[in-house]
Amino acid sequence: MVRPASAEDISEVMKFSRANGIRVIPVGTSSGVLGGTIPLCNELVIDLTRLDKILHIDEINHLVTVQAGMNGWAFEEALNAVGWTAGHYPQSIKISTVGGWAACRGGGQASSRYGKIEDIVVGLKVVLPDGQMMAITPEARRAVGPSVKDIFIGSEGVLGVITELTLRIWRKPEVVENLVIAYADVEKAVSAARRIMQAELRPAIVRIYDDAETASRTEGQDEFKSRPVMTFLSFSGHRELVAAEKKIALDIVHSEGGKIAPLDAFNDWLESRYVSLSQRWTDQGYFMDTVEVVLPYDRLNDAYTKMKAAVKAINEDVHFGSHWSHVYPDGACQYMTFRLPPMDDEVALPQHAAIWDVLQQLALDNGGSISHHHGVGVFRGKWMKNELGVGLDLVQAIKDYLDPENLVNPGKLGLRSAADAVSING
Structure with missing residues (x-):
């Protein structure tokens, strides 16, 4: 593990990585739930948590510039102390970083008002796999071809290392009802x-x-x-x-x-709302997991009924519940929790995999997306081709151009793994 303190440090690490064929993974606090920062082939971990400062608050343009490794809770509290909010409150806010929010294309609990992270981030600084430092300057909007910024939002560390972000901020609300x-x-x-x-x-x-x-x-x-x-x-x-x-x-x-x-x-x-509810169940031997998908309104009720029935068909004693916590004019995120009763791993693991399979497939069958805000990591990779089709080939082509030796977080996002990577079931 290395713990750089600046973008320049990270640039040197990336240059060294390429020169010596060393694979790397950029890591914030590893709060993701789909294995996006799991080492699969002896990667060098780049710990970003020393990049932990707010650099500037622009009170005229309502923007804040922050280093990528800053803890989300510390970031929001620092803004609140001077009358601002970023409006981004993921459940993981106390154990995640601002850069991680962008890298995983996250969503916060007040997203219906403030938007998701892709709506909030207006500028980025990124160190590319060859060590080049790239700045995407913050602008209200630009029409200069495809959005380069959005190539990196949701890239989960496979295309480079986000080191700095500029985000929109808002005054703390006068009233809350x-x-x-x-x-x-x-x-x-x-x-x-x-x-x-x-x-x-x-x-x-x-x-x-x-x-x-x-x-x-x-x-x-x-x-x-x-x-x-x-x-x-x-x-x-x-x-x-x-x-x-x-x-x-x-x-x-x-x-x-x-x-x-x-x-x-x-x-x-x-x-x-920022506390995990799984511990009390896992301590009793239950296997608990969550799956979040996106569904259009005209298919949502039918899809929910089918998903519930399909999970119960795998294990009639499973707890299955849903909530809908990110809504749009044209659809919503359906966030499902399932809890398998205590049983041996050789029985539980195939059931867990079967539940994931049926929920992901039913989301696609009903015109939805396999993920709303948890991202892909390694676990969702096998469904990416079904969702994106030739679009996944485009993402792979971008990866191949920026990282031809596949040294930066290989095997994530459904992209090509390293030849010697550990295989993870799922």
Whole structure:
């Protein structure tokens, strides 16, 4: 492992890597869940966490420039201390880095208002595999051919090392209004969310929980006995705008049969939203995993029903629950949690693989995407050709041009592995 303190240090490492045929992996804090930073062939790890500073806050253009290895929570707290927010709150914020957000094309919990990381990042500095340092200057927009910036957002370290980023920032909101709503079923809840987004409202948070996920969060609350599906809505910003958005949203909510419920579950979530929930189950021998996909609204309800049935067909005792936490005018992220009961690995691992297979395939069969914000890493690689088709060949061609010896994080994103790479099941 090397721990560079500057882009110049990283450039020297990359030059040394190429000159000596040494494979490398750029790493922030390895909070990803799909093996994007797992060494497969004795790679040298480039630890970026010494690049951990905010370099400049531009209060006129509402921009911040930050080094890639800065911890996400420290970054947001530093902005908050002077009245700003980046608007990007992934569950991993306390254990991830700003550069990792961009490298993995992440999404935060307030994405309906502030956008995903690709909407927030406006400039990058990258060290290429040959050691060249490239700057993509921050601009509000440019029309100079394909976006070079977007080649690196979501590249998961296979095309070079992101060292510095410029992001949009916003003033902390004047007011925040939170709501909890109970619906009769998922179809009503999703319809309300769709109509809210299509009405050009921009809630900071939209979270819909199916009945399985709602039950554990609303025990003893009468509002959910006849309406077992829960939604969180949150509006933030200027007082007058929040009031107007809330009024329009509530008209839609009521037209879909929604009923306002106490804020207890929302407040509990705010207290624990950056904490992993898996530990208490894995300690008891359960195997817990999550799969997030994207689905268009016209196929979402049917796809959800099929996915639930398909998982239950693999193991009738599995816990399967879904929530929808990133919504758009034309579709939503469906985030599924499954929990296999305690069993021997020789039984559990094939079932785990079968669940992944069926969920990924059903996402594609229903006009969706295999991933919304967790990315690809090594585990999702085998489905990339099915999603991108010849587009994956294009990504491989870019990789081959920048890194002809395949030295930088080989075998990730569904791209070509090194000849001596360890094979990982899945």
